[in-house]
Amino acid sequence: MNTGYTGRFAPSPTGLLHAGSLASALASWLDARVHGGHWRVRIEDVDTPRCVPGADQAILQQLARCGLVPDGPVLWQSQRATAYEAALQALVAQGWAYPCGCSRKEIEAALATTPTSAPALARHQTAVYPGTCRQGLQGKTARAWRLNVQAVQTALGLPAITHWQDRRLGPQQQAVGEAVGDFVLRRADGLWAYQLAVVVDDAAQGITHVVRGEDLTDNTARQILLQRALGLPTPQYLHTPLVLGANGEKLSKQNGAQPLDLSDPLAALNQAAQALGLSAVPTDMATAQALAWWCTEWKPTNSAAP
Secondary structure (H helix, E strand, O other), rough: OOOOOOEEOOOOOOOOOHHHHHHHHHHHHHHHOOOOOEEEEEEEOOOOOOOOOOOOHHHHHHHHHHHOOOOOEEEEEOOOOOHHHHHHHHHOOOOOOEEEOOOOHHHHHHOOOOOOOOOOOOOOOOOOOOOOOOOOOOOOOOOOOEOHHHHHHHOEEEEEEEEEEEOOOOOEEHHHHHOOOEEEOOOOOOOOOHHHHHHHHHHHHHOOOOEEEEEHHHHHHHHHHHHHHHHOOOOOEEOOOOOOOOOOOOHHHOOOOOOOOOHHHHHHHHHHHHOOOOOOOOOOOHHHHHHHHHHHHHHOOOOOOO
16 A cells, blocks of 8 residues: 655666666665555656667666566656756746856856865766856856756745755755855756756656665755755655775766676675665575565665665
């Protein structure tokens, strides 16, 4: 019976699933099952130039081989442009989004003259935006659209520091204006930015709980701010431990992660389970039995505590 819980796994089809992405899929699936909820799959193919043709269907097949089958239809971000445009226009109408004409090189040059600027982020943001176009394009041609962070916080009476509770990592906070600046909603190449697409789609799919890798923790404050600006609910968040590559960094396609070998699905699932702090099951156990066993070990409020 559904308890009002809806979770999701949202892979990007830039290649096949690897060991790290399977750990994220397993964690989100287990959390949904333990809560008696629904588990959705969303294909995050909004960054179309990086997507590999056919990878979306291959990922769904990989998940199915591991017994991880979504409850209900799969959502593709590449089919959601109308919803993202509506969200952007709602922000523009409030005066909370503005066009930006700055190139990456111009932003970096502006930051170079301000030594006290916050450091660049590792994901989804190359540098802290200094607000150059906040008061107008000053003769530049519009390239991207950005959220006016301070305007949203002031209008809604929100503090400069966004606080949230991570179910594994505990209390978290970030001053978005200082750590990120006015972040991109629509990119200079016309593609929709990750932050906007995720927020709009989580609301559209009724996502109540987000379970994802720890490397995405720094996105949470931006997403909460956008949720509040758009009048959307904020899910609960749980960020899981990362599977590391041989170089000690997060396992990813960029550092040589190999596609999953699913000639033995249980072996791949055992590796994913152990990365999440769960026990390995006997190698002769059926996949369905293994998933049921891990459900008994999953701690829904403090999974795989650090």
